[in-house]
Amino acid sequence: TQLLEQSPQFLSIQEGENLTVYCxxxxxxxxxxxxxxxxxxxxVLLVTVVTGGEVKKLKRLxxxxxxxxxxxxxxxxxxxxxxxxxYLCAGAETGGFKTIFGAGTRLFVKA
Amino acid sequence: DTExxxxxxxxxxxxxxxxxxxxEQHMGHRAMxxxxxxxxxxxxxxxxxxxxxxxxxxxxxxxxxxxCPNSSLLNLHLHALQPEDSAxxxxxxxxxxxxxxxxxxxxxxTRLTVV
Numbered sequence: 114t115q116l117l118e119q120s121p122q123f124l125s126i127q128e129g130e131n132l133t134v135y136c137x138x139x140x141x142x143x144x145x146x147x148x149x150x151x152x153x154x155x156x157v158l159l160v161t162v163v164t165g166g167e168v169k170k171l172k173r174l175x176x177x178x179x180x181x182x183x184x185x186x187x188x189x190x191x192x193x194x195x196x197x198x199x200y201l202c203a204g205a206e207t208g209g210f211k212t213i214f215g216a217g218t219r220l221f222v223k224a
Numbered sequence: 225d226t227e228x229x230x231x232x233x234x235x236x237x238x239x240x241x242x243x244x245x246x247x248e249q250h251m252g253h254r255a256m257x258x259x260x261x262x263x264x265x266x267x268x269x270x271x272x273x274x275x276x277x278x279x280x281x282x283x284x285x286x287x288x289x290x291x292c293p294n295s296s297l298l299n300l301h302l303h304a305l306q307p308e309d310s311a312x313x314x315x316x317x318x319x320x321x322x323x324x325x326x327x328x329x330x331x332x333x334t335r336l337t338v339v
Contacts, residue, residue: 143325144326146326148330153335155228155230155316155330155332156328158328158329158330161325161327201266203266203327205325212269212323212324214266214268216265217266
């Protein structure tokens with residue numbers, strides 16, 4: 114079974130700081146998604162990356178897929194309290210029909 | 225309409241009760257999913273329906289019984305649950321065969337407590 118490891122597990126920062134969250138595996142994924150989940154709500158899809166080396170930007174969020182399609186990062190510039198939440202990476206198994214979720218990074222941005 | 229609607233939002237049930245969770249989407253998605261999420265854990269896949277037919281059952285106990293009456297609706301029937309079944313139950317949808325690769329639209333979930 115393919116695994117996704119996220120780091121850090123928890124991050125508490127001040128408003129205006131930058132941060133990077135990592136999602137790593139020893140396995141190749143055909144694509145990778147990032148979700149944000151707020152307490153008591155379902156995950157909301159932020160982005161899907163498909164091509165090795167791909168970079169996507171969503172306002173202050175920058176997502177990168179590793180060249181070998183084994184890892185991904187999410188960088189947030191000038192974090193705001195509204196960015197607080199659980200960030201989940203999820204990968205599509207190669208040759209399979211399952212989504213593998215990472216354990217998540219819990220982000221808290223203090224005003 | 226780009227939403228997946230789940231009802232109820234909260235449910236408390238006894239171990240001898242029978243209850244149902246409901247999920248509805250009007251995006252024309254022909255794949256629908258049930259996920260279970262325990263506190264501080266990622267979602268775990270339970271069932272997948274594709275074109276209203278059950279295509280994946282992740283070895284879920286029979287006290288959970290899914291049903292897909294039409295292309296817009298997905299139900300999860302609950303009977304004789306255990307306290308350890310308490311969790312957030314998430315419904316999701318996607319175009320068939322694409323959710324795993326391009327992502328899902330999730331509902332806001334039903335918070336289930338079994339007493």
